[in-house]
Amino acid sequence: MTRRLRELQMIAGGAVSTGHPIMAHIIPIRRCNLACTYCNEYDDFSKPVPTDTMVARLNKLADLGTRIITFSGGEPLLHPDLDILIATIRKRGRIAGMITNGYNLMPDRIQRLNRAGLDHLQISIDNVMPDDVSKKSLKVLDKKLQMLAEHAEFHVNINSVVGGGIHNPEDALVVGKRAVELGFSSTVGIIHDGDGQLRPLGERERNIYHQMKALEKRNFARFNGFQDAIAAGQPNDWKCRAGARYMYICEDGLVHYCSQQRGYPGKPLPEYTLEDVRREYNTEKSCAPLCTVSCVHQISYFDFWRDPQTIKSQVTEEHHSGKLVKISKAGE
Numbered sequence: 001m002t003r004r005l006r007e008l009q010m011i012a013g014g015a016v017s018t019g020h021p022i023m024a025h026i027i028p029i030r031r032c033n034l035a036c037t038y039c040n041e042y043d044d045f046s047k048p049v050p051t052d053t054m055v056a057r058l059n060k061l062a063d064l065g066t067r068i069i070t071f072s073g074g075e076p077l078l079h080p081d082l083d084i085l086i087a088t089i090r091k092r093g094r095i096a097g098m099i100t101n102g103y104n105l106m107p108d109r110i111q112r113l114n115r116a117g118l119d120h121l122q123i124s125i126d127n128v129m130p131d132d133v134s135k136k137s138l139k140v141l142d143k144k145l146q147m148l149a150e151h152a153e154f155h156v157n158i159n160s161v162v163g164g165g166i167h168n169p170e171d172a173l174v175v176g177k178r179a180v181e182l183g184f185s186s187t188v189g190i191i192h193d194g195d196g197q198l199r200p201l202g203e204r205e206r207n208i209y210h211q212m213k214a215l216e217k218r219n220f221a222r223f224n225g226f227q228d229a230i231a232a233g234q235p236n237d238w239k240c241r242a243g244a245r246y247m248y249i250c251e252d253g254l255v256h257y258c259s260q261q262r263g264y265p266g267k268p269l270p271e272y273t274l275e276d277v278r279r280e281y282n283t284e285k286s287c288a289p290l291c292t293v294s295c296v297h298q299i300s301y302f303d304f305w306r307d308p309q310t311i312k313s314q315v316t317e318e319h320h321s322g323k324l325v326k327i328s329k330a331g332e
Contacts, residue, residue: 003119003155006095010067014302018245018281019274020065022299025072025099025259026249028054028079034101036126036134041259042074049251051081055088057253060269062092064277066247070097070120070295072259074251077104083116090117097121101136105144110151121152124159124189128171138175149182156184160212162205163190169208176215188212190230190292200233226297235289239300239309243280246299247272257285258293264313284309 014022028049032042049057061069069089076082077100089096097120098113113121125141126134148156158179160172172188179186188209190201201209209231229236242248242257243265249255253269255276256262265276281303291297 003095006093006119010095013067014245018303018307019277020067021061021247021277022066022245022302023068023070023295024061024066024247024249025070025295026054026057026061027073027251028071028076028082028085030074030251031078032073032075032101033078033103034075034135036136038133041072046074046251048079048081049253051084053253054079054081054085057249057269058085058088059092060272061247061249062089062094064272064274066094068095068097070099072099075101075104077109083112086113086116086118090119095119099124102141102144105147107147107151110147114151114153118154120155120157121148122157122159124161125175126161126166126171127168128174131167133166138171138178142178145178145182145184149184157187158184159187159189161189162209162212163201169205172208173211173215176212180215186212186215188227189294190227201231206231227294230292236291236297238288238297239304239307240285240288240291240296241281241300241303242285242296243283244277245281245302246296257287258291258296260291260293261285261287279311282307282309283311283313285313 010022013020030043030046032039032044035042035044058069071082071085076098079085086096086098096116096118098118099122102123123141123145124136125138126136128138130137130140145158158175160175160179162169162172166172176186176188190209209227213227226236226238240257242261243255246258247255248258248262249269250262254266255269255272256266257264257280265272265280267276
């Protein structure tokens with residue numbers, strides 16, 4: 001009940017004022033213990049961001065008025081002081097979330113997350129049996145899900161996926177039904193390509209997608225109508241408020257539009273001001289029509305009906321050292 005009240009306060013605050021971020025994803029460690037082939041958000045060597053540095057970043061996000069702060073990665077459970085970081089968010093009166101692959105969850109670890117004050121946890125499960133695309137399988141993680149069902153005091157969402165080279169799209173439905181059986185909410189995501197852009201789903205994938213959407217409606221109300229266009233390979237006409245209402249903070253402490261458009265604003269979080277928030281709120285992102293990043297879409301629903309974007313931004317692509325680098329340029 002307390003969590004629900006704070007969520008309602010977040011919604012009310014987001015609807016009343018546009019002058020603050022609603023959600024930030026922040027990276028406490030880039031390293032991951034898995035290597036899913038579609039993921040471009042991890043490495044296998046990075047050290048954890050120092051705890052005092054992370055605490056300062058979390059306090060800065062709170063000072064900017066950010067309502068929800070979610071840890072992503074990499075794999076956030078690899079950070080040795082994650083509990084301290086979660087507690088820091090809660091002490092500032094913010095909603096604390098985490099996206100994890102779930103591999104490191106054990107009953108004692110779940111209890112520590114309870115005590116730290118975690119509000120929301122999401123695990124994406126990509127298949128029933130592990131394969132060359134992803135090891136985030138129901139076979140491996142089902143015992144972890146049972147542990148969560150028994151011990152977790154926070155909300156748990158299980159996200160199953162289609163697209164992105166997933167071999168058996170029918171697995172998404174198996175995963176979703178298992179999540180509901182255990183008392184969790186269930187959602188479906190469409191995996192982007194390596195550039196963070198959409199590829200239309202095939203007929204087989206679309207069929208599973210629509211079955212999963214029906215399952216969602218029975219269990220977890222969510223604003224995600226934009227996914228219907230993504231499933232059909234169609235662009236979305238929307239106002240992306242990334243860099244303002246949603247922010248992505250990388251392990252180096254730089255503010256980016258999202259995980260798939262790193263490079264702009266590219267400004268250090270300690271130097272980020274409400275003036276930057278206002279500028280990016282009014283900046284039209286050229287990558288928006290083909291975007292598949294659900295969290296940015298959902299947060300932008302707060303403002304889809306107001307304030308035209310008057311600043312143009314063009315995202316260009318350059319290849320450097322064999323890697324695709326995103327560069328965004330903003331101008332009147």
